[in-house]
Amino acid sequence: MTEQQTGLTPEDLIAAIEECHANGWTDGLPVVPPIPSLVHRFLEHTDRSPSEVIWTMTQVKRGCTVQAAAINAAMAGCLPEHFAVVLAALEAAVDEGWPGLGGWQSTTGGGPLLIVNGPVRTELGFNSKGNVFGPGFRANATVGRAMRLIIMNAYGIRPHELDQATQGFPGKFSLCIAENEEESPWEPLSVTLGHDVGVSTVSALHTRSTEHVDNRNTGDPKAVLNDIADTCGRIGSMTRRFRRVGVVIGPEHAQLLAKQGMSKQDVREYLAEHSGRPAGTLRAAGRGESTAVFQNHPVAAAFDEKQASDIEQIPDDDLVTTLRTPDDVVVVVAGAANAGISTVVQTLGFPTKTIGTAVVRR
Amino acid sequence: MADVILMEKRGIPSAAICTDALKASADAMARIQGAPGYTFAVVPHPVSSLDADGIAEHARLAAPQVMAILRGEVS
Numbered sequence: 001m002t003e004q005q006t007g008l009t010p011e012d013l014i015a016a017i018e019e020c021h022a023n024g025w026t027d028g029l030p031v032v033p034p035i036p037s038l039v040h041r042f043l044e045h046t047d048r049s050p051s052e053v054i055w056t057m058t059q060v061k062r063g064c065t066v067q068a069a070a071i072n073a074a075m076a077g078c079l080p081e082h083f084a085v086v087l088a089a090l091e092a093a094v095d096e097g098w099p100g101l102g103g104w105q106s107t108t109g110g111g112p113l114l115i116v117n118g119p120v121r122t123e124l125g126f127n128s129k130g131n132v133f134g135p136g137f138r139a140n141a142t143v144g145r146a147m148r149l150i151i152m153n154a155y156g157i158r159p160h161e162l163d164q165a166t167q168g169f170p171g172k173f174s175l176c177i178a179e180n181e182e183e184s185p186w187e188p189l190s191v192t193l194g195h196d197v198g199v200s201t202v203s204a205l206h207t208r209s210t211e212h213v214d215n216r217n218t219g220d221p222k223a224v225l226n227d228i229a230d231t232c233g234r235i236g237s238m239t240r241r242f243r244r245v246g247v248v249i250g251p252e253h254a255q256l257l258a259k260q261g262m263s264k265q266d267v268r269e270y271l272a273e274h275s276g277r278p279a280g281t282l283r284a285a286g287r288g289e290s291t292a293v294f295q296n297h298p299v300a301a302a303f304d305e306k307q308a309s310d311i312e313q314i315p316d317d318d319l320v321t322t323l324r325t326p327d328d329v330v331v332v333v334a335g336a337a338n339a340g341i342s343t344v345v346q347t348l349g350f351p352t353k354t355i356g357t358a359v360v361r362r
Numbered sequence: 363m364a365d366v367i368l369m370e371k372r373g374i375p376s377a378a379i380c381t382d383a384l385k386a387s388a389d390a391m392a393r394i395q396g397a398p399g400y401t402f403a404v405v406p407h408p409v410s411s412l413d414a415d416g417i418a419e420h421a422r423l424a425a426p427q428v429m430a431i432l433r434g435e436v437s
Contacts (some may be wrong), residue, residue, distance in 0.1 A: 069364075161386065161387065164387045
């Protein structure tokens with residue numbers, strides 16, 4: 001449309017963007033004004049009713065309809081074709097359980113890491129290779145941002161109000177990666193989670209920080225895993241003793257591990273066994289309570305209160321592991337195959353039952 | 363905050379204790395639960411790093427506020 005046809009001027013566009021800021025609809029960055037014709041194009045990419053409520057957060061008495069999701073996806077700068085991925089992203093985050101447990105409102109300050117698998121990655125231009133956590137790719141940037149705008153606008157979880165984050169982290173603006181299935185030696189995350197090969201999915205992992213492991217110094221797979229385990233067991237990311245971690249393994253590390261015969265399950269088991277700190281190191285950091293014996297046996301038949309409160313029993317030199325089972329290690333392969341770099345994704349402690357996951361319905 | 367207001371609505375006298383650092387979020391939740399201006403006991407932040415004596419001192423500060431709320435002496 002030309003200016004002549006609409007009677008609008010470029011100044012009107014700026015005014016519309018500013019109106020979105022004034023209405024409190026943004027994450028601080030400009031948004032695309034969600035004019036009805038644009039929102040309609042998003043709704044054409046789903047057979048779900050605009051009035052369908054995707055999920056209601058009972059503690060804040062608010063739900064997100066398909067239409068509200070479309071408005072926020074449009075504002076985030078998504079293409080209409082991305083909308084099915086946005087809907088799956090919200091379903092995956094809900095599936096993990098944290099939103100209903102106050103995870104989005106917590107002082108701990110995390111947000112969902114979205115992981116895209118399947119054909120939708122290449123069809124819609126999701127980056128799974130170099131700079132996978134960084135800028136430069138519309139699909140990743142805008143789908144992750146749409147998730148945050150839904151949290152802020154549909155559910156009303158805003159900073160200084162219901163979002164009590166003490167510091168938050170940069171991933172709360174947008175955090176969406178795709179798995180580098182082409183350069184991974186193992187089956188994709190979606191298959192590990194029970195989806196069929198070739199099905200497009202979004203998985204969600206409630207994330208507080210991403211921490212890089214830069215090890216291009218060795219060809220020994222166990223040495224690489226020991227380095228990753230050191231970050232998995234870092235004391236500062238502990239809330240209570242046990243946590244879930246995401247391990248986004250760079251293709252170079254993944255191929256090094258696989259060439260030595262390690263399966264994805266081998267990696268998960270090794271990390272569960274070796275991630276942690278000696279009891280004395282935990283005590284020196286004021287985390288003695290994480291050495292309590294009962295936490296080693298969460299399914300013990302009888303609860304022994306005396307033993308449970310004994311935080312001196314484990315010898316200082318004994319390793320206190322921080323991952324209860326290999327299931328609490330979520331392995332994804334992403335990034336470029338150009339250096340030995342992986343990333344540990346720290347989550348919130350006391351993990352929910354599973355990582356969240358949902359199928360992209362198109 | 364939500365739990366306390368929901369219990370009040372079921373006729374169970376209840377009182378919440380909150381630290382001053384989290385007052386804004388507590389007020390926001392009270393508005394959402396249909397009880398704007400709901401009164402709760404306020405103690406200084408932080409709590410989780412206190413020793414037993416510190417907790418006892420916080421309890422001394424909170425107790426009269428909680429009793430006043432339960433007796434209906436505040437709105």
